[in-house]
Amino acid sequence: MGTATDSKGFGSAVANEWETPDFLNAQKRLDKAAEILKLDSNTLEPMRHPKRSLSVVVPARMDDGSVRTFMGYRVQHDLALGPGKGGVRYHNDVTLGEVASMAMLMTWKCSLMNLPFGGAHGGIRMDPNQLSQRELERITRRYTSEILELIGPSQDIAGPDLNTDEQTMAWMMDTYSVNRGYTVPSVVTGKPQSIGGSLGVLQSTGYGVALAARRAAEYAGLTGEPTVVIQGLGHVGSAVARNLSKAGFKVIGVSDAHGGLHNAKGLDIDALMAHIDKNGNMYEFPSADKVTNEELLELECHILAPCAVSNQLHAGNADRLKCKVVVEGANSPTTPNADDVLDSKGVVVVPDILANAAGVTVGYFEWVQGLMRLFWTEEEVYSRLEGLVNNVCTRVFDRAKDKQLSLRMSAMSIAVERIVEARKLRGLYP
Template identity: 45%
Template sequence: MNALAATNRNFRHAARILGLDSKVEKSLLIPFREIKVECTIPKDDGTLVSYVGFRVQHDNARGPMKGGIRYHPEVDPDEVNALAQLMTWKTAVADIPYGGAKGGIGCTPRELSLSELERLTRVFTQKIHDLIGIHTDVPAPDMGTNSQTMAWILDEYSKFHGHSPAVVTGKPIDLGGSLGREAATGRGVVYAAEALLAEYGKSIGGLTFAVQGFGNVGSWAARLIHERGGKVIAVSDITGAVKNPKGLDIPELLRHKEATGSLRNFHGGDSMDPSELLLHECDVLIPCALGGVLNRENAADVKAKFIVEAANHPTDPEADEILSKKGVIILPDIYANAGGVTVSYFEWVQNIQGFMWEEEQVNNELRRYMTRAFHNIKNMCKTHDCNLRMGAFTLGVNRVARATLLRGWEA
């Protein structure tokens, strides 16, 4: 089941549990605005090339729309729609005053030079500058984009609107980026896991963890789990996989990956088949890579007791049912990976105030937001007698529906 179908299904289920009016339900599903623009740039050799850029702005009932911009060859409108919608529920679950958006350009970033990427980003910004803004829609980095991309968008936008650091988040620190932003999603995953485990009288120290994906999110999550005395016994990424039943030395593994660009040939563990990682014997499984990795083919063989969804929709609805029947506790993506957008919100707040925080304040506030959101989800689970995914969806959808009705959606 693709991302859009899965998200719509979860939304409809939540709407039924909440008893939403069918007209409100329909209006919440339809995006506020979809933008599609042509971006033509000269390549370094002088030839012209055209790309399609787009932005889906899903909902702004609770505040400006917020979401990443990805540069990827398969930028599929359906997926972007699903991710924009997911951002609407995610910001509502985290209780930050935003709606959802997502966008991107269909291109292969590694085939473009730095100056070509800069030209492409600037042309894209010229085409959408009057449709984004500090109080309208605030982009952020995503797959294939980074803080440098945000710096170019900021600069191009500011030519039209004056210096506006709050128009994008995930910026370089020197241009108003927030301390703690780089580690935020991984740190949020760890705070989320701590809140979940505390419910069961457990803590990270002494438990075993398997982490799929060792990019930004996976590597920070693994590092912070290691610092807290948790045993990360298996890690995989696109280059390979490594395991050690006594626990991997994560700082050493990070140095190895930095030096060699790969997880292969790491001396502190044995290599394993990356596809085995999801089925590895462990207490907590943390998928931090792609969507749809847990499906009806492999779900029955998962041995973890807890799954913390650091990736977006890593679990198919079919796998969801199989795992629930087995008694596996799943902490859903719209809560578990909300640390990134929460610290993006802190960055935006700091930019608007023109007053920057110390990293310690950023991390303490993040912990407060993640812990509070978990207890709000648990309350919804009790009220509606549902699992954590539906607890999170009902919490998010209910907040957006309430805001929509209070604003007068029929007027």
């Protein structure tokens, strides 16, 4: 039911849907990197647009017998380095432009981490919280069947993202495999270990964010017991809190979608997690003051780690932030306008394509293990991950110092440079 088109073949209606703030912001950052690298328009222009996009209508039968339809998308931004790699998200606000911006982000993330992947992303516009498990399975399987022509272990590998998890990936893998007539584990990553998933996946992104935060603290000259505020306490944020707390950092503020907690003397992270496990939320946790998400972002601290959703740091609040370092655990949490404000204040921003790249890196590890049918221990996974993240941090920090760049533009220039080299070597066909 879907129609694949390349970037130049879109009608005005689809082109307009592309032109969301998220996608335009992604293009702005590419344009800045292109200025630094002195790229000509012939080199830049193809990278400003996705290579391929598929929009599909996803009909599914509800538990009450009715049939509802949902819009689904899969976008491949650039495949110069290898097959596409990127998540699938379920949310009411999913648009073609948002998915395209995420696909572009994945291109730079994979390139920066020296992975043999291009950037891709997908999603379905719906509220998963209003659907049963059976309905989610039917929607996921139909969506997978609609995008079969684009995905595959050598074409485009999906992974979990917002409101999707290892069960979602299991449904996608099974649907793809049934259509192929044999089991194809490496069509997705982030699946359960019992069907080919890797150890270390669930905590990998947060582990990487914490590692990037530790390196950024050294880069920014922070000493003693740096204070940390974390927005978002899901898989990523909770892992960041645990890892930084163990490393001697003082976590003084955390939040979820409904609000947050603050204690200037430091929160007991183990006790907080136990409280959440027992009660299902962080409220009524003793020895902490309640704050709103807006107030949390503006708390005085050394390190602010936005690990929730995009566009949380913007022109309206950037000048009120009282942190020394921002470590982007979420994708695109800082708008370009906020970037300019933070840069003028001397705030060090560790960009998402570096800070949270451990997730796609361990996804790559899972893909490799699946193709080899040889699986690593958790210690091997984290040892390889730590080595990669540390090496990339060193490259990004060194280039930033040498060329007087922000960490974002240092990371972007490294990532774009690798894509440009690959495109040049491959040439333009025909």
